[in-house]
Amino acid sequence: IALAVAAALPVAAQADVTLSGSIEVEYTLGSALAPAVDTALSIASTEVLANGMTATASMNVLSDADASGTVTLSGDFGSLTGGTSAATLADVANSSTDTNDEDADLLGVAYSGSFAGLSVHAKAGTFDDDDTAATNTVEYSEYGASYDLNGLTLSGVTDTETDGAVETTTTTMSASYAFGDLTVSASKDQGADAVVKAAYAATMGDLAVSASAESDDDWDLSVTYSLGDISITATDDEEAGGADISASYSSGALSLSVDSDSEVVVGYAMGNAGLSMTRDDDATTVAYTVSF
Numbered sequence: 001i002a003l004a005v006a007a008a009l010p011v012a013a014q015a016d017v018t019l020s021g022s023i024e025v026e027y028t029l030g031s032a033l034a035p036a037v038d039t040a041l042s043i044a045s046t047e048v049l050a051n052g053m054t055a056t057a058s059m060n061v062l063s064d065a066d067a068s069g070t071v072t073l074s075g076d077f078g079s080l081t082g083g084t085s086a087a088t089l090a091d092v093a094n095s096s097t098d099t100n101d102e103d104a105d106l107l108g109v110a111y112s113g114s115f116a117g118l119s120v121h122a123k124a125g126t127f128d129d130d131d132t133a134a135t136n137t138v139e140y141s142e143y144g145a146s147y148d149l150n151g152l153t154l155s156g157v158t159d160t161e162t163d164g165a166v167e168t169t170t171t172t173m174s175a176s177y178a179f180g181d182l183t184v185s186a187s188k189d190q191g192a193d194a195v196v197k198a199a200y201a202a203t204m205g206d207l208a209v210s211a212s213a214e215s216d217d218d219w220d221l222s223v224t225y226s227l228g229d230i231s232i233t234a235t236d237d238e239e240a241g242g243a244d245i246s247a248s249y250s251s252g253a254l255s256l257s258v259d260s261d262s263e264v265v266v267g268y269a270m271g272n273a274g275l276s277m278t279r280d281d282d283a284t285t286v287a288y289t290v291s292f
Contacts (some may be wrong), residue, residue, distance in 0.1 A: 001045040015046060015047035016046050017043065017044070017045045021042060021292055022037050022290070024037070024038040024288070025287065025288050025289075026038070027285065027287075029285070029286065030283070033173050041061040042060050042061070043058065044059075045058075051278070052075060055104070056071070057071045068083070069083050069084060070084065071078045071084065077113060078120075079111070080111050083107075108124050110126060118146075118147050119147075121143065122142065122143040122144075128141060139161070139162040141160050142158070143158055144158065156173045158170070171190040173188050175187075181201055181202040183198070184198050196214065197213055206225055208224040209222070209224075220235075220236075222234070223235075229250050230247065230248070230249050231248045233248075246258065255268075255269070255271065261281070262281060264279045265277070274288075
């Protein structure tokens with residue numbers, strides 16, 4: 001009887017909660033052996049609600065960056081997110097040139113959704129700008145849409161940043177089309193020249209190649225050749241002035257990598273724990289990391 005009564009009672013839905021983190025202790029050989037300690041702790045949960053929507057939440061309790069948290073509600077209407085996150089300013093409004101803000105703290109709300117080939121998004125909030133002598137808070141907003149027309153993608157984005165009394169608004173229109181491994185695109189920013197780009201990526205057996213070139217003389221090239229446990233990669237671009245070559249080797253728990261800057265990294269994995277030793281022009285460091 002007791003079991004029957006208990007089964008008849010309404011039971012609150014339980015969210016799936018994931019706890020993860022890591023602790024790393026790193027020593028620099030030849031120093032006073034005072035360790036550098038890096039800790040991280042994250043909590044994430046997901047629950048399918050009674051109405052069919054999905055609620056998610058995540059937070060970083062311990063990390064090198066400030067603690068942060070986000071909540072998301074998603075369903076047929078799209079996805080709505082609010083909270084804080086750490087992201088590059090290239091993803092927020094028109095701040096891709098602010099190289100000192102790659103880990104800015106974003107605070108705001110965002111929406112995205114797709115309907116019959118039309119994708120829309122909008123977001124607004126603030127971020128910390130440390131590109132000046134003193135950190136200041138900048139307000140941002142962005143909205144845009146893209147449409148897939150039988151492989152031809154048309155999109156437009158308008159973003160605005162307000163820094164004190166200075167407001168900057170940029171509108172970007174773009175189009176792209178894929179021909180198998182080759183993608184051709186064109187974009188036009190308000191007040192700037194149009195940029196045409198061609199990108200190619202393909203894997204042919206043990207050889208992987210990716211290359212891109214833009215009409216403003218930007219280009220990138222990457223070639224990787226894999227031979228069993230050994231991989232050799234060469235990369236180059238318009239600023240490098242020569243190819244950067246790196247090689248890696250892995251066999252079971254052991255891994256080894258070396259690059260053209262003479263940095264050598266040796267790693268040994270032991271399940272959730274790992275040892276690594278890094279040697280570069282400045283020093284040799286040994287780190288022990290435990291993850292969970």
